[in-house]
Amino acid sequence: MADENLNPADPPCLHLLSAFLAIEPTDSLIALARVCGEGSVTERVQRFIWSHCISESDGKIHAPYLKSFLKKLITEAELNDCPVLDEIYELYAHYMTQLKDGVAGKETARINKCISFIFPNECLQLSSCPKSRKLLIPLQCSLNMLEGDTGCSVWPSSLYLSECILAFPELFSNRSCFEVGSGVGLVGICLAHVKASEVILSDGDMSTLANMKVNLEASHLSIGTDVQKTIEDPKRVKCIYLPWESAGEEQLRGFKPDIIMGADVIYDPVCLPHLVRVLGSLLNQTKPCSEKQNENRHVSLPESTCATRDIFNVAKQGNEDSSNGFEAFLGKTETNGASSVAVVVSRKGPLALIASVIRNVDTFNYFLSLIDKASLTITDLTETLKPMNLLPYMHSYKRSEIRLFIVSCKHSS
Ligand SMILES: C[S@@+](CC[C@H](N)C(=O)[O-])C[C@H]1O[C@@H](n2cnc3c(N)ncnc32)[C@H](O)[C@@H]1O
Incomplete structure (x- = not known):
């Protein structure tokens, strides 16, 4: 069906993806995911998260962060009686066996995040505005x-x-x-x-x-x-x-x-x-x-x-x-x-x-x-x-x- 996939260029999805890449607090991600699903993290929203946020990040997202996000995502979906994608359950189960709960990684560890500057329509005349209307800046940072x-x-x-x-x-x-x-x-x-x-x-x-x-x-x-x-x-x-x-x-x-x-x-x-x-x-x-x-x-x-x-x-x-x-x-x-x-x-x-x-x-x-x-x-x-x-x-x-x-x-x- 043509309407099955959410469009990553639509503002709610763009905001969710950008927040994920910027390692925003996981509660914030859940709030943005709800907006994408008009109130709940539907299968469609989960599929978007799976293919555009998780798969495309190619394992570069800080694992304890991803584990915490998956946990909240599953809890949120189950609370609203939304089916959870098998892939999401499986990845969470993988982290459950690999990472102890409450371990956020070494405090001095570096993480990779990406800051997306999103230019609204009225900025098209700005010389700094890229054609895609999005400027992505990858940054290695500390958690601490x-x-x-x-x-x-x-x-x-x-x-x-x-x-x-x-x-x-x-x-x-x-x-x-x-x-x-x-x-x-x-x-x-x-x-x-x-x-x-x-x-x-x-x-x-x-x-x-x-x-x-x-x-x-x-x-x-x-x-x-x-x-x-x-x-x-x-x-x-x-x-x-x-x-x-x-x-x-x-x-x-x-x-x-x-x-x-x-x-x-x-x-x-x-x-x-x-x-x-x-x-x-x-x-x-x-x-x-x-x-x-x-x-x-x-x-x-x-x-x-x-x-x-x-x-x-x-x-x-x-x-x-x-x-x-x-x-x-x-x-x-x-x-x-x-x-x-x-x-x-x-x-x-x-x-x-x-x-x-x-x-x-x-x-x-x-x-x-x-x-x-x-x-x-x-x-x-x-x-x-x-x-x-x-x-x-x-x-x-x-x-x-x-x-x-x-x-x-x-x-x-
Ligand atoms: C609060 S951080 C702000 C970093 C960056 N400007 C930002 O806003 O993300 C303060 C920065 O000033 C640097 N800094 C602090 N004291 C300094 C000093 N006495 N001489 C030179 N740099 C110093 C620190 O190493 C750090 O990079």
Whole structure:
């Protein structure tokens, strides 16, 4: 029968498949599976899970995770008197004999997940939107977010910065971008995707750097460790070991990025003075005149994808004197009768885009005081530059908890 198979391109199925590949919590998968079956995990839904999620993952999905998902799937189907596919019972029985219950695998073990950025119809005009409307980024990560494996997990702010890069590619393309505390390297992979002219990723943890390189290779990017300009290679990403505590001024002066980025790097008060010094040094760089960019960039987006306000000037939000050399305007424009929002970014010097979940207010206030002492300014852009939601299936990702800030020098000219 033609209607027997669910279509993997239909949003409910696409979301279920994407959540499975991203190793979303298994309860979340069951909720998405119910949507596919209009209320229950019917045989049709199970067949979709079997052929598109389990079989296609080719044994690469973390076994304890798959075992837990199968258990919940069987329980859910039985509760609703839905027959369970033999294949699903058999695979679960196999895991029952192979894996002890409650064993989630070694805490330091790496797992493979895949983040799918899903572009809605209105994004087709974006240069970052692939023809398939889906950008898949494979990542090797740790199951354990803490205890030395901090940089091997995907933190929510890097998902947010990635959405910003993919939603506003014109702000990053042909610009030199430098990330501090890059972790798994997701932001860098997105920057390479939108064709930043240079992508430099850094971290102060060696095992994080090794894991990041695995991820860059999985996305077919070539890796460099030096910072010298080499032959233009859009697929080249530089990875450097850069602990903030020991980063020397001379070393930092060697980088002349247009945009510095950081995701979830404001959490340890001990490291913050060093992080702010690094940001200050990178922001104080001026390019030789020939390379200096003092330009406007215009990005037109459908109205639904941006915060809608009348002209809004970030730099003039506060004190005129604290002009941070960066101005972002949002204004409604009318093209061929279609309403859209234009984001106009004008820049006079390098700027830093920092995304963060504020977990501890005291730590964040300490960061603000250090920023002020370093003669830097910080502006909250969260309500101004809102990326569209490219991860609609990811229920574990609480994008409303993330703030986006611009940091720049007080007196950049
Ligand atoms: C919370 S993780 C965020 C990782 C990544 N940006 C993300 O959002 O997924 C913080 C990152 O900063 C790095 N980091 C922490 N302290 C650092 C330091 N003092 N110098 C350099 N990197 C540091 C860690 O190794 C880790 O990769």
